[in-house]
Amino acid sequence: MRHKIFNFILTGLFFTLPLYSQTSGLLTFDVRSEKLLPQSIWTYTPKYIIAAWITDNNNNFVRSLYVKANVRKQHLVAWNAASGGNVVDAVTGATYDSVGSPSTWTRSHHITWDGKNTSKVLVPDGTYKLWIEQTSANSASGTVQDGPVYSISFLKGSTTVHLTPGNQPYFTLMDLVWTPSAIPVTSVTLDKDTIVLDRNDSVTLVATVLPSNATDKTINWFSLNTSVAVVSATGIVKGIGGGTTKIVATSADGSVSDTCFVIVNGVSSSRGNLNSDFFDIYPNPASSVLTIRIYPLGSTSFIDVYTLAGIKVMSMESNSFSTTIPVHNLPEGMYLISVRNRNQSLCRTFQINR
Structure with missing residues (x-):
């Protein structure tokens, strides 16, 4: 059999992706199928028998997307060879009826793919091919020419792809877009x-x-x-x-x-580091109690103790020059102590060891 095969090879798309990357997204493909010539090969009606499917870059079948040929689909020779007639999750239906005169027999098609195979599993990122085939004759009989087949290579990944291949004799106004789903920050x-x-x-x-x-x-x-x-x-x-x-x-x-x-x-x-001029703490490291000396006192001091993660674990007020803080209930580790009064606010770190 003779196949009319037109391959649209896209240079610059075949670069390495991260291993096992699987980006979800949506492929859309719009195309108009043109009337087949010569009219003498139209051996039956209706005239629009068409299929679209996905393969990987090595032409291994991934999934049928669109099969409009309930009765005549055996004459989609290339699609049958690739898919074995598999129509799982494909848009299927009766062959399109002819509309108007033969000179205006064209059809527009909108085809989508969610990036999954026939098992509904998201396929790895990489280069894939979208294939489209139409026929209006008994191609499977071997007595007439097979219908035209066209393929477009595209990159499924985390980057948007938009391709507009030039018109072919039987497929025109083609527009392919791969739109990856947003990848959220985790x-x-x-x-x-x-x-x-x-x-x-x-x-x-x-x-x-x-x-x-x-x-x-x-x-x-x-x-x-x-x-x-x-x-x-x-x-x-x-x-x-x-x-x-x-x-x-x-x-x-x-x-x-x-x-x-x-x-x-x-x-x-x-003005320099005034920590030691404002307050002093001892012993450091501490085990059960920590003593704070505040000078000059001048006003009520507010004392807060924090973990290094910023969690406040103790809070108290003091009107004394020397204040003792119990730390025996705190776990071992490093802490921050903050002392504030109307004059200034300073902090120091201290360690609890046992």
């Missing part, structure tokens, strides 16, 4: 859990977004208390005033986020 992770700043000092937070091929990896940044610290659109945190806050980094859709606990000392770094 996690956002900051490189620091806790930062300690003086006023006017800055530090940069780095956010890692997974998966690496997420459709939108934009990070939105904000501070829970901008009077303590602010953050830029690129993750630069600047200390504003004494106190504590959290910096939050979220995915563009707000579905996942991570936070960094921030403590800002209430003095400008240009």
Whole structure:
């Protein structure tokens, strides 16, 4: 048998994809089938017997998409050879009726594919072929010429593909689009859990977004208390005033986020480190109690103890020069202690060992 086969080979599409990548999405293909010539080969009516199917790049059958030939489909020679007549999940139906005079016998077709095989399993990313065939004659008899067949190679992956092959003798106005589904961000992770700043000092937070091929990896940044610290659109945190806050980094859709606990000392770094001038803590490491000496006292002091994850585990007030804090109920590890009064707000770290 003689086949009219037209192959549209797309250069530049055959590059390596990540191993086992399986991107979901939707393929749409629009085409107009033109009347077959010569008219003498039209041995029956109706005149529009057509099929479309997908193979991999090695021509292994993946799935039928469109088979309009309930009675005459045996004459779709190429489709039968590829599929063995498999119409699982394909759009099927009766052969199209002829409309108008022979000079205007054309049909427009809209074909879709969800990237899955006949078992409804998403196929791996890579190069695939969409095939289309039509016939209006008893091709299977071997006495007449087979109908025309055309194939288009395209890349199924995480990138949108739009192809507009030129018109062929029997297939025109072709438009193929592969649109990958949006790949959501599953996690956002900051490189620091806790930062300690003086006023006017800055530090940069780095956010890692997974998966690496997420459709939108934009990070939105904000501070829970901008009077303590602010953050830029690129993750630069600047200390504003004494106190504590959290910096939050979220995915563009707000579905996942991570936070960094921030403590800002209430003095400008240009005046030097006043921690030891404002308060002292001992013993450090501690086991059961921690003593804080605050000077000058001047007013009520507010004392907060945090884990390095920013969780407040203790809070108290003191009007004394020396205050003892029980820490025997706290697990071993590193902690942050913040002391605030009307004059300033500073912090120090301490260790609990037993």
